[in-house]
Amino acid sequence: MSTRTSIEPPSPPPVRRPKLRWRLLLAVIGPGVLAMMGDNDAGGVISYLVTGVTFGVSFFIPLVLMLGGVTYIVQEMSMRLGAVTRTGYARLVFQRFGRGWGYYHLATLTLENVITLITEFIGMTAGLVLLGLPLWAADGLALALLASITVTTGYATKERIALVVSGLNAVFLALVLAVHPHWGHIAIAMWHFPRGFRGSTVIWYAIATVGNALAPWMIFFEGSATIDKGRTASAIRRGRADTLMGAILQVTVAALIIVIGASLHGTLAQITATGPATLIRALDHRYGQWAALLLGFGIFNAGFLAAITISLSSSWTVAEAFGWARSLNQSPRQAPGFYFIYFGSLTLAAAVMLIPGMPFNLLAVIAQVIGGVLIAPILVFLVVFTSDASLMGGYRNAPLVRILGWGVVFLIGGLSLATLWSSFHAWL
Numbered sequence: 001m002s003t004r005t006s007i008e009p010p011s012p013p014p015v016r017r018p019k020l021r022w023r024l025l026l027a028v029i030g031p032g033v034l035a036m037m038g039d040n041d042a043g044g045v046i047s048y049l050v051t052g053v054t055f056g057v058s059f060f061i062p063l064v065l066m067l068g069g070v071t072y073i074v075q076e077m078s079m080r081l082g083a084v085t086r087t088g089y090a091r092l093v094f095q096r097f098g099r100g101w102g103y104y105h106l107a108t109l110t111l112e113n114v115i116t117l118i119t120e121f122i123g124m125t126a127g128l129v130l131l132g133l134p135l136w137a138a139d140g141l142a143l144a145l146l147a148s149i150t151v152t153t154g155y156a157t158k159e160r161i162a163l164v165v166s167g168l169n170a171v172f173l174a175l176v177l178a179v180h181p182h183w184g185h186i187a188i189a190m191w192h193f194p195r196g197f198r199g200s201t202v203i204w205y206a207i208a209t210v211g212n213a214l215a216p217w218m219i220f221f222e223g224s225a226t227i228d229k230g231r232t233a234s235a236i237r238r239g240r241a242d243t244l245m246g247a248i249l250q251v252t253v254a255a256l257i258i259v260i261g262a263s264l265h266g267t268l269a270q271i272t273a274t275g276p277a278t279l280i281r282a283l284d285h286r287y288g289q290w291a292a293l294l295l296g297f298g299i300f301n302a303g304f305l306a307a308i309t310i311s312l313s314s315s316w317t318v319a320e321a322f323g324w325a326r327s328l329n330q331s332p333r334q335a336p337g338f339y340f341i342y343f344g345s346l347t348l349a350a351a352v353m354l355i356p357g358m359p360f361n362l363l364a365v366i367a368q369v370i371g372g373v374l375i376a377p378i379l380v381f382l383v384v385f386t387s388d389a390s391l392m393g394g395y396r397n398a399p400l401v402r403i404l405g406w407g408v409v410f411l412i413g414g415l416s417l418a419t420l421w422s423s424f425h426a427w428l
Helices: 017-028 031-039 042-055 058-087 091-129 135-151 156-179 199-213 218-228 231-262 276-287 290-323 336-353 360-386 389-395 400-425
Strands: none
Touching: 017 058, 017 231, 017 290, 031 058, 031 156, 031 199, 031 218, 031 231, 031 290, 042 058, 042 091, 042 199, 042 218, 042 231, 042 276, 042 290, 058 091, 058 199, 058 218, 058 231, 058 360, 058 389, 058 400, 091 135, 091 218, 091 276, 091 290, 091 336, 091 360, 156 218, 199 231, 199 400, 218 290, 218 360, 276 290, 290 336, 360 389, 360 400
16 A cells, blocks of 8 residues: 655745845946936036026026936946946047047046035035034045045945935925925926026026036046946946936936025025025025025035045046056055045045135036036047947947937037137126
8 A cells, every 4th residue: 555645845935025126226226326416416506506596497497307318328328338348438548549638538537526526525514514513624524424435345335325325315305395386487388598698698507507417527437337336248238227217316306406496586696606505594594494404415415425426437537547456346555546546636625625715606607617618529539439349349339329429419519619609708
């Protein structure tokens, strides 16, 4: 007589979907989101606020929304170039076009980054001074917090810290609700070209908006961060999703900030000759202490994230150009030149911040204008590189992408020339 032993099937392993989803999300997001959100920096926040105060909603919100598509096109090319070639943008310029153009890119990036970093310290110190700290202490504390990031181990840890900081941009949504905007004034029907202003003034702010939406350091940062993250050609689809997510978040936050500034339209005179404290006090006077605190925190947070990403773009670019060790997976002892550029650029910006009598709001707008003017030649090289079959193989630009890329070059170049021409006539 045979007996049958009943064997119960093993119970299925526990499903850990939430953890898996977080790992997939972290695998997708990274350089694209950080580049885009870092571009809504303290100087950019101030510039957007000043734009809103000066012009109201006007046509700057549709301009910002349009620039989201432009930014995606450019940053996608930067990501794809890094993933396929595994070589940073500046190094490729040195290899293919020689030292002259290579040093030009290093010089322009350094100039723009230092000026922009000063605006980040303007924003961070404004937020800390609001809490009662003296300027020198706020400046030193901001520098110390930025330096502490390097203590953490590995690229992944540093990236996650930066992503958490970028998520705090949600404060601007809370601030929009706090200022109770007239939603009818934000409707598409109210978008119009600014009236009652000189054309040169509008062009100046338009190129500043372009410079904030698409800064030179972003191209250097996303390509190098893509390499440091370990993203290769096989992960380009993830890189595109990351970049698209960043573009959407960037323009959304930028539009919210212009709306906040527009809530003060017509209430502040000579706004460019003052600092962010004037904007914070104006919100306090009109909407209460909580609105002022939210803006102070938002500007600090924007400056903190951008100071990290901008300094890293300088570090990666200079270190790669000179063949130094250049990974966030390495310690300061293993990559001394890389971290020297990081600390040095931050220290220089913090020192300039203490110079008395600086027109901080005007400096924030100027930083964006310089970025808008300097990016045109960088875009030319980027389109040339990503269209080169010998360099990119099957990942080169498709015909439509080439057309769009050159369209962006001519758009930015035209705005840059218009800015230089109008500024020249204004100074005569």
